[in-house]
Amino acid sequence: MKRSDFPANFIWGTATSAYQIEGAVSEDGRGPSIWDTFSHTPGKTKGGDHGDVACDHYHRYPEDIALMKELGVNAYRFSVAWPRILPEGRGRVNPRGLDFYNRLVDALLEQGITPWATLYHWDLPQSLEDQGGWPSRETAYAFAEYADLVTRHLGDRVKHWITLNEPWCSAYLGYHAGIHAPGQQNFKHSIWASHHLLLAHGLAVPVIRRNVTGARVGITLNLSPGYPASPDPADVAAARRFDGFQNRWYLDPLYGLGYPADMLALYGEAPSVQGDDLITIAAPTDFLGINYYSRAVVRNSDLEPYRFQYVRVGEEHTDMDWEVYPEGLYDLLIRLGREYRPKAIYITENGAAYPDAVADDGGIHDLERVRYFQRHLALCLEALQHGAPLKGYFAWSLLDNFEWAEGYAKRFGLVYVDFPSQRRRIKASGYWFRDFLREAVASS
């Protein structure tokens, strides 16, 4: 499989997010986010890690753009930090926050790299959380105001916009599982949060289109195909519930189907839908972003409210203990193409954590990660050849970075970061990706 097997206009990129790489959390007027609060709360992140410095990208972005150039990517997916732009979430604008993204975008364009901006990658301004956070409908309106401000300032140069990164994570991990910021464990709040996140997306789509000539707008979802652990009908039903919990709860409203009836019945908790919300949420988009890492295998369980249990399967697992299962990406792409018929699909994240180390020769020989990329790209190609509307691929991630609750212990980068010195080193996977993009590799 080689680059020229893909369409000539296929987008090849790397992805990051603001809180995971920027650092400079109190510089140039940035306000606190829920991840500043959460990561500084004892016990919430591995080793008490936080994003205060991270990859110091706020200062080192020219060097990081040079790395993207060396890898040969033609696009870069980053996120805009809401608390840099509006330190209190709404109202007072921080011009130095906007200036950073102006500098970043101009530097990318200068290198011929197309900027793809995610408006929200989990760093909700703390003051909005203090006023209710995503369980409050007001936060959806605040997001639309934020989207308006950012796209008015960057929309002349940034044409590709992703409203939200993974609303499932913000709602479920943040408000029910409690393992992500703000760390609540309240099922009802997580359902309300999911609705207000989708509403925020729907409110922002027309705002972005109004502000950006030629805008291409979409949302990024973390989707996982669910497989029953056995042919037992109870396990098959559990897999359907998993699919509703992880995938259909978001896909159905976004594609005009409303919330899935089986899940509404299961939850017994209706989202706080008002008026035309479902029409707003189903605003037509230009693409669907998918973050794919692995599949789920589940069996039946009495565990309320989802009533499924994960089953650990497979021979190969990454450092996150996620099964390496590229076939799941193929199945997912084919299903989405058939069932939801998005105009275009971009893999906005795909990658793997492995315990990378600098070898005696100074290299990082992450051959497992090379293999992970090769296998997943091969299945992307197969899905594309079988009709999936796949138009691009962003590797997660450009740099080793702050991996949320796992802190800096989990490395996903094509580029190794030695955090004490901030020195970057391209890993074997980075060189492989570079050669793949240059078409210098022998076709495998």
Ligand SMILES: OC[C@@H]1[C@@H](O)[C@H](O)[C@@H](O)c2[nH]c(CCc3ccccc3)c[n+]21
């Ligand atoms: O965990 C690797 C990446 C994160 O670094 C990204 O910020 C985030 O967009 C992202 N999503 C997923 C899949 C969903 C997930 C995220 C974190 C923890 C568990 C599941 C994996 N990743």
